[in-house]
Amino acid sequence: MHQLRLCLLLAISTIFSLQAQQPKTYNASEIYEAVQKLNVLGSVLYVAAHPDDENTRLISYMSNEVKARTAYLSLTRGDGGQNLIGPEIRELLGVIRTQELLAARRVDGGEQMFSRANDFGYSKHPDETLEIWNKDEVLADVVWAIRKFKPDVIINRFDHRRAGQTHGHHTASATLSMEAFDIANDASKYASQLELTETWQPKRLFYNTSWWRYGSQEKFDKLDKSNMLNFDVGVFYPSKGMSNNEVAALASSQHLCQGFGRLSQRGTQQEYIELLKGEPISEGNNVFEGIDVSWNRIEGGEAIGTILNSVETNFNFKNPASHLPELLEAYKLLQSIKDKHWKTVKTKELKTIIEACTGLYLEVSANTPTAAPNSEVKLNMEVLNRSTVSIDLVSYKLSTLESGNAKNMTLSSNQKLNFEEGITIPNNSNYTTPYWLNTKSTLGMYNVKDQSLIGLPETPRAVFVAFNLLVDGTPLTITKPVIYRYSKPDKGELYRPFEIVPIVSASLGHEVYIFENDHQKEIEVTVKAGKDNVEGFVQMAYPKDWQVFPQKQKIDIASKGDIQNVIFTVIPPKHQSEGLLTPMVNIDGEFYTDKIIEIDYAHIPFQTVLMPSESKVVRLNIEKEGSNIGYIEGAGDVVPESLRQIGYNVTIIKPEQISPENLDDFDAIVVGIRAYNIVDDLVFKQRFLLDYVKEGGNLIIQYNTSRGVKVDNLAPYDLQLSRDRVTDENAVVRILEPNHPILNFPNKIGVQDFNGWVQERGLYFPNQWAKEFTPLLAANDKGENSKEGALLVAKYGEGNYIYTGLSFFREFPAGVPGAFRLFANLLSAGKQKESTLKN
Numbered sequence: 089m090h091q092l093r094l095c096l097l098l099a100i101s102t103i104f105s106l107q108a109q110q111p112k113t114y115n116a117s118e119i120y121e122a123v124q125k126l127n128v129l130g131s132v133l134y135v136a137a138h139p140d141d142e143n144t145r146l147i148s149y150m151s152n153e154v155k156a157r158t159a160y161l162s163l164t165r166g167d168g169g170q171n172l173i174g175p176e177i178r179e180l181l182g183v184i185r186t187q188e189l190l191a192a193r194r195v196d197g198g199e200q201m202f203s204r205a206n207d208f209g210y211s212k213h214p215d216e217t218l219e220i221w222n223k224d225e226v227l228a229d230v231v232w233a234i235r236k237f238k239p240d241v242i243i244n245r246f247d248h249r250r251a252g253q254t255h256g257h258h259t260a261s262a263t264l265s266m267e268a269f270d271i272a273n274d275a276s277k278y279a280s281q282l283e284l285t286e287t288w289q290p291k292r293l294f295y296n297t298s299w300w301r302y303g304s305q306e307k308f309d310k311l312d313k314s315n316m317l318n319f320d321v322g323v324f325y326p327s328k329g330m331s332n333n334e335v336a337a338l339a340s341s342q343h344l345c346q347g348f349g350r351l352s353q354r355g356t357q358q359e360y361i362e363l364l365k366g367e368p369i370s371e372g373n374n375v376f377e378g379i380d381v382s383w384n385r386i387e388g389g390e391a392i393g394t395i396l397n398s399v400e401t402n403f404n405f406k407n408p409a410s411h412l413p414e415l416l417e418a419y420k421l422l423q424s425i426k427d428k429h430w431k432t433v434k435t436k437e438l439k440t441i442i443e444a445c446t447g448l449y450l451e452v453s454a455n456t457p458t459a460a461p462n463s464e465v466k467l468n469m470e471v472l473n474r475s476t477v478s479i480d481l482v483s484y485k486l487s488t489l490e491s492g493n494a495k496n497m498t499l500s501s502n503q504k505l506n507f508e509e510g511i512t513i514p515n516n517s518n519y520t521t522p523y524w525l526n527t528k529s530t531l532g533m534y535n536v537k538d539q540s541l542i543g544l545p546e547t548p549r550a551v552f553v554a555f556n557l558l559v560d561g562t563p564l565t566i567t568k569p570v571i572y573r574y575s576k577p578d579k580g581e582l583y584r585p586f587e588i589v590p591i592v593s594a595s596l597g598h599e600v601y602i603f604e605n606d607h608q609k610e611i612e613v614t615v616k617a618g619k620d621n622v623e624g625f626v627q628m629a630y631p632k633d634w635q636v637f638p639q640k641q642k643i644d645i646a647s648k649g650d651i652q653n654v655i656f657t658v659i660p661p662k663h664q665s666e667g668l669l670t671p672m673v674n675i676d677g678e679f680y681t682d683k684i685i686e687i688d689y690a691h692i693p694f695q696t697v698l699m700p701s702e703s704k705v706v707r708l709n710i711e712k713e714g715s716n717i718g719y720i721e722g723a724g725d726v727v728p729e730s731l732r733q734i735g736y737n738v739t740i741i742k743p744e745q746i747s748p749e750n751l752d753d754f755d756a757i758v759v760g761i762r763a764y765n766i767v768d769d770l771v772f773k774q775r776f777l778l779d780y781v782k783e784g785g786n787l788i789i790q791y792n793t794s795r796g797v798k799v800d801n802l803a804p805y806d807l808q809l810s811r812d813r814v815t816d817e818n819a820v821v822r823i824l825e826p827n828h829p830i831l832n833f834p835n836k837i838g839v840q841d842f843n844g845w846v847q848e849r850g851l852y853f854p855n856q857w858a859k860e861f862t863p864l865l866a867a868n869d870k871g872e873n874s875k876e877g878a879l880l881v882a883k884y885g886e887g888n889y890i891y892t893g894l895s896f897f898r899e900f901p902a903g904v905p906g907a908f909r910l911f912a913n914l915l916s917a918g919k920q921k922e923s924t925l926k927n
């Protein structure tokens with residue numbers, strides 16, 4: 089099953105790899121669909137909390153069947169989840185999920201918006217969510233999204249009446265959307281936004297309900313649905329050769345880092361929305377009832393509608409360019425429309441259609457994928473008119489230059505024009521990086537002050553070219569970002585965004601360095617040049633009771649893109665201590681302290697992220713017994729690296745290697761998170777693991793989800809997993825068995841070891857267990873009863889079986905000292921000498 093899913097993911101990512109990178113071009117069917125959409129002046133905003141929450145069936149239906157301008161407002165970027173396709177977590181995972189949402193919208197035809205809310209992890213109740221998010225700022229962002237997008241209709245994914253029954257972020261997204269609906273039209277609310285936009289009152293707000301909201305299809309069938317609309321989201325689109333549900337499946341299958349690759353569905357299927365606010369619907373299933381969504385909606389629109397409806401009715405699939413005279417006439421009329429909002433939206437759509445009809449090819453490619461400020465770049469421009477319509481290139485203007493270049497050339501049909509332009513990247517250019525990561529975020533919020541950036545899915549490109557054209561006598565300006573185009577023998581033609589990077593960046597090998605005693609460690613700094621001939625020094629900022637040698641080291645890198653490694657000796661203090669290590673590169677008196685992270689997957693465009701280069705250093709007061717640890721991989725955690733950092737030899741045991749002989753030598757065996765949910769072979773190998781315990785081994789199993797455990801004998805005795813979790817990372821931990829060896833050897837564990845934990849205490853704790861188990865700890869979230877299943881130990885034969893739902897997989901990457909000390913005790917279980925036992 090797992091294998092099959094992986095193959096599917098790969099197949100899907102291959103199909104869409106081209107789409108993710110290449111500039112979009114339109115075939116005749118797509119131009120026709122765009123004309124149909126051009127003739128609808130209605131809009132729908134879908135609201136939820138996370139990447140993947142969105143119902144792509146309904147988004148695709150609104151976009152492709154209703155032809156409404158449709159957007160998804162995801163309050164967060166999904167930083168808090170797990171990554172199934174690579175090592176990126178937290179902010180970097182948010183960058184991937186942002187791009188996956190954009191990839192999904194490229195498939196279903198929607199647009200994408202965000203708020204500044206940070207996905208801080210699981211939350212049980214919206215009240216808790218809104219305490220951690222800055223409620224006022226997130227509400228402001230929802231209001232901002234409504235005022236900017238001006239939706240006629242809002243559809244919530246989640247039910248505001250279900251607080252506590254789903255993720256708190258979900259319910260919060262619904263309640264905030266309800267509140268914003270009521271105040272977006274009130275000029276006294278968030279008045280400063282009105283310098284950039286206008287107030288707006290959406291007509292209706294719906295909740296996208298479903299049978300599962302009511303427990304069963306049967307119960308849902310019996311429900312009074314007079315307050316609901318329904319749509320057949322299985323409708324077939326001949327112009328696409330696909331039905332709506334197939335489009336939707338392709339869209340949601342873009343969420344690859346969440347393992348959302350899925351099968352498509354065909355055939356009729358009903359989707360329901362329940363009216364919560366706004367004008368009642370008198371009959372039928374028209375969400376826009378009472379709004380004229382034709383061109384007649386706007387003053388001066390009627391004449392435009394007459395032209396464009398005729399284009400739609402008589403569309404020439406063989407030669408879309410034959411419509412250019414009408415399209416240009418409509419374009420001219422559109423420019424004198426008073427309604428600023430629709431003028432902007434429809435001008436953009438119409439320009440795309442005109443460009444597509446002429447087969448215009450406008451491309452600006454740089455001779456390098458990256459450049460530092462003040463460096464020179466050669467741009468190659470390709471300009472080509474692939475129609476018989478008369479097109480002149482009047483001039484073009486680079487965003488980095490004060491004035492444009494006059495050209496005054498006629499673009500003869502299918503005669504390619506290439507010209508080169510050398511530019512210098514301005515010294516004050518912003519680096520290419522996600523704007524929401526420019527300043528440090530808090531647990532609950534990204535810090536973005538520039539109102540015009542708030543809500544945008546990505547940072548606007550800094551370098552672009554505006555082509556000023558005369559298309560059949562009509563002036564038209566088309567803007568293209570600078571890209572980098574190249575090819576690989578095994579991949580074909582590839583595109584990358586052109587990016588501005590610092591002249592130098594520096595990175596450390598690990599996010600966290602653990603010092604298990606007072607011995608010094610050698611720590612390597614990798615310095616990368618963003619331009620040729622980088623000369624300077626590297627020095628290190630470090631906590632005050634630590635020492636670093638030498639004070640500074642020279643660097644001299646001849647070529648852009650090349651790296652130089654320098655090694656510093658770091659000496660920890662004698663006592664427990666933690667702090668930050670930051671490499672600082674000094675070039676001509678200026679300090680550079682960022683690292684560059686590159687994210688490269690086939691299904692999304694190449695991403696460059698600049699982040700402060702800093703690693704945590706931790707001097708631990710830790711004792712440990714044993715040295716050889718076997719590790720069985722689950723869904724992926726950094727336990728092996730973390731245990732190596734504190735001096736253990738860790739051997740990865742592949743499922744097929746699990747045999748009595750191979751397990752013998754290990755002092756302890758650790759099972760990775762969710763291994764029993766995803767590793768099929770454990771069904772056959774579990775008996776060897778339990779035998780290993782019986783013979784005196786020490787087995788530590790980390791959390792598995794309660795649903796879908798592949799083995800019947802997870803433990804040697806009865807053990808029932810549940811969905812019990814403690815999400816508050818500061819929840820008080822009560823020590824139930826202070827004298828138990830596991831809490832005393834070799835480290836004395838106390839409540840102070842639970843300080844500084846991140847994101848949560850733990851998850852999927854067992855809630856029932858046999859009498860052989862001893863629960864060692866108890867904790868609970870506010871208002872809940874005590875959960876005692878976080879750490880359970882049982883003697884089995886000569887050995888120890890330990891099951892723990894504590895979130896070591898989150899605490900290790902954050903360098904939390906107490907988590908390391910407690911885990912060292914789990915690994916040392918049963919190794920206490922007879923003599924110490926007697927004391």
Ligand SMILES: [Zn+2]
Nearest residue numbers: 137138141255
């Ligand atoms: Zn969600």
